[in-house]
Amino acid sequence: xxxxxxxxxxxxxxxxxxxxxxxxxxxxxxxxxxxxxxxxxxxxxxxxxxxxxxxxxxxxxxxxxxxxxxxxxxxxxxxxxxxxxxxxxxxxxxxxxxxxxxxxxxxxxxxxxxx
Amino acid sequence: xxxxxxxxxxxxxxxxxxxxxxxxxxxxxxxxxxxxxxxxxxxxxxxxxxxxxxxxxxxxxxxxxxxxxxxxxxxxxxxxxxxxxxxxxxxxxxxxxxxxxxxxxxxxxxxxx
Numbered sequence: 001x002x003x004x005x006x007x008x009x010x011x012x013x014x015x016x017x018x019x020x021x022x023x024x025x026x027x028x029x030x031x032x033x034x035x036x037x038x039x040x041x042x043x044x045x046x047x048x049x050x051x052x053x054x055x056x057x058x059x060x061x062x063x064x065x066x067x068x069x070x071x072x073x074x075x076x077x078x079x080x081x082x083x084x085x086x087x088x089x090x091x092x093x094x095x096x097x098x099x100x101x102x103x104x105x106x107x108x109x110x111x112x113x114x115x
Numbered sequence: 116x117x118x119x120x121x122x123x124x125x126x127x128x129x130x131x132x133x134x135x136x137x138x139x140x141x142x143x144x145x146x147x148x149x150x151x152x153x154x155x156x157x158x159x160x161x162x163x164x165x166x167x168x169x170x171x172x173x174x175x176x177x178x179x180x181x182x183x184x185x186x187x188x189x190x191x192x193x194x195x196x197x198x199x200x201x202x203x204x205x206x207x208x209x210x211x212x213x214x215x216x217x218x219x220x221x222x223x224x225x226x227x228x
């Protein structure tokens with residue numbers, strides 16, 4: 001498809017397990033973002049990739065969270081030793097360039113439930 | 116502290132009326148503001164943006180107003196339709212080298228038929 005694709009759409013896991021969430025951005029978009037949205041809340045910034053620059057990891061809530069972006073395209077967000085407070089919708093977005101940083105194209109998110 | 120927030124968590128309007136969604140920000144250094152619409156089960160969708168050197172910007176049925184004096188942002192939707200029912204977020208982007216948007220907590224717009 002032409003939009004941002006995320007998988008899985010839903011993930012239920014047990015506390016303490018590791019999870020990986022995948023994001024396929026729009027082809028040609030150089031910027032990629034991960035946000036987290038808890039129920040009824042706004043979006044919390046997690047991490048930002050721009051081209052070949054070092055990622056901005058300032059939003060990651062703990063060292064259990066990490067993300068990588070391979071080949072400037074697909075990104076994976078990994079949460080190790082999941083906790084119940086990690087339950088949220090994890091949204092990925094891409095943007096054509098840093099100069100258009102406000103126009104983010106979001107995927108539909110990966111809903112994570114930690115039991 | 117720095118924040119982007121909203122005055123009303125839920126706004127209910129009649130179909131055909133105009134809607135106004137408000138947002139306050141506290142950082143005078145903010146120079147770029149964006150409105151997003153999020154329908155149930157979907158990711159946010161870009162609506163309109165405005166830079167701090169402007170007071171008003173119009174799109175299709177939507178207008179964003181920026182009042183830098185009182186650090187206030189609003190989104191006006193003309194002739195509101197049932198398809199406009201969603202949660203609306205304002206967001207800001209400060210040109211500090213970090214290009215990550217800061218989002219407010221959202222306002223739910225309910226359009227009554």
